[in-house]
Amino acid sequence: MHQVKYRSIKSRLIKSRSIIRNLIQAGWGIFLLYIGWKFFRFVRYFEMPGAAGYTSRPPAVEGFLPISALVSLKSWLGGGGFDRIHPAGFAIFLGIILISLLFKKGFCSWFCPIGALSEALGRLGARLFGKNHGLPKFLDYPLMAVKYSILGFFIKVILVDMSPLVAQSFQQSAYNKIADVKMLKFFLEIGQSAVAILLALALFSLVVRNFWCRYLCPYGALLGIVAVFSPWQVTREAQKCTGCNLCNKACPNRINVAESRRVWSAECSSCLDCLEACPAEALGYKGPGGRFAVDPRFYPVLLFGIYLLVVLVAQLTGHWQSSLTLADYRELIPQSTWVGH
Ligand code: SF4
Ligand code: SF4
Known part of the structure; x- marks a missing residue:
């Protein structure tokens, strides 16, 4: 509850x-x-x-x-x-x-x-x-x-x-x-x-x-x-991802988030819209090796x-x-x- x-x-x-x-x-x-x-x-x-x-x-x-x-x-x-x-x-x-x-x-x-x-x-x-x-x-x-x-x-x-x-x-x-x-x-x-x-x-x-x-x-x-x-990039957890593509639709910079493990692109403006759009909570803002995740609110x-x-x-x-x-x-x-x- x-x-x-x-x-x-x-x-x-x-x-x-x-x-x-x-x-x-x-x-x-x-x-x-x-x-x-x-x-x-x-x-x-x-x-x-x-x-x-x-x-x-x-x-x-x-x-x-x-x-x-x-x-x-x-x-x-x-x-x-x-x-x-x-x-x-x-x-x-x-x-x-x-x-x-x-x-x-x-x-x-x-x-x-x-x-x-x-x-x-x-x-x-x-x-x-x-x-x-x-x-x-x-x-x-x-x-x-x-x-x-x-x-x-x-x-x-x-x-x-x-x-x-x-x-x-x-x-x-x-x-x-x-x-x-x-x-x-x-x-x-x-x-x-x-x-x-x-x-x-x-x-x-x-x-x-x-x-x-x-x-x-x-x-x-x-x-x-x-x-x-x-060192911090948008990072996708493949096990959680359902392949719904909502992150790609949300991205204002046309980045293929749904097929990236880490978003290295120089076009990523860290708006975090993809994190917001992901219904499976498969995306995070993480440091090297997927550690030191930054809470998007902060x-x-x-x-x-x-x-x-x-x-x-x-x-x-x-x-x-x-x-x-x-x-x-x-x-x-x-x-x-x-x-x-
Ligand atoms: S943080 Fe923004 S610009 Fe970067 S991949 Fe996600 S939606 Fe696209
Ligand atoms: S929105 Fe989330 S679940 Fe859907 S494709 Fe993107 S990362 Fe995977």
């Missing part, structure tokens, strides 16, 4: 997991909007002296500068020390890489705002058109190569060809110092062609599930490659815990606040336009 009751509570908890993931995505999205709003007010203060009150700059905004973080990595590896211009951006980048190395690219499906938006558009498309479509294999595989090609381009230009000295001088350039301001202005002063591209991406995402993540995102491609080395806690730990260490060791002064921003911000101007 107690066992039946326990099983039913457990099953209800599991069923609510995807709702919890969506709530976390929404909460994280609201937090990022707040960061964006604070940064907007900070920039306004320097653009309209006297008209807008001072708001402190939120360092976490640097998390939106992955290319700058890649240059910081090059400079760091070349002996140039930890980035002092955008240290928070570099710390966040290293934190996300660490999360992917340990627990696959859960960042993509639990915290990335673009992943969340792409997923929401896919869900809307499924309501409008009855279902989302996957591209046929002859288009799917070549298109997936696009994100790896973009990543390869950045790795070649920044990590391979750029010398550490050039990386360090880029870090000190006026362009890099206010790259975050330029990013903000890109959205505030968005041009017609950019709007057209964003609308096209939104339309594709309505029809094709995870269009942006599956074909175009170089950040996700990088995390996917790192995640292949993660998976987001682990991700968030690692992220917070990285932020805390960065703050306590002085690797969070930019070395730029208010005088620097007073000089640089009024001259700034976004990259396309």
Whole structure:
């Protein structure tokens, strides 16, 4: 009797997991909007002296500068020390890489705002058109190569060809110092062609599930490659599996979970939807040799815990606040336009 009751509570908890993931995505999205709003007010203060009150700059905004973080990595590896211009951006980048190395690219499906938006558009498309479509294999595989090609381009230009000295001088350039301001202005002063591209991406995402993540995102491609080395993977117990294929149907990334012993795929975003879908409880999130299973309920806690730990260490060791002064921003911000101007 107690066992039946326990099983039913457990099953209800599991069923609510995807709702919890969506709530976390929404909460994280609201937090990022707040960061964006604070940064907007900070920039306004320097653009309209006297008209807008001072708001402190939120360092976490640097998390939106992955290319700058890649240059910081090059400079760091070349002996140039930890980035002092955008240290928070570099710390966040290293934190996300660490999360992917340990627990696959859960960042993509639990915290990335673009992943969340792409997923929401896919869900809307499924309501409008009855279902989302996957591209046929002859288009799917070549298109997936696009994100790896973009990543390869950045790795070649920044990590391979750029010398550490050039990386360090880029870090000190006026362009890099206010790259975050330029990013903000890109959205505030968005041009017609950019709007057209964003609308096209939104339309594709309505029809094709995870269009942006599956074909175009170089950040996700990088995390996917790192995640292949993660000791924790979705693991299937063949004795329990009934071959119902529900896991395959649930997987947003078209992974053949039903025939895998361990899901090594770089495309697995650790959304854990397959675990939720499996009626036989044949799937787990397990370490090497099927040991050290992570309870799926605690998976987001682990991700968030690692992220917070990285932020805390960065703050306590002085690797969070930019070395730029208010005088620097007073000089640089009024001259700034976004990259396309
Ligand atoms: S294999 Fe499972 S955890 Fe990985 S993306 Fe597919 S459904 Fe999500
Ligand atoms: S949903 Fe579970 S039982 Fe069904 S095929 Fe997948 S792993 Fe096997």
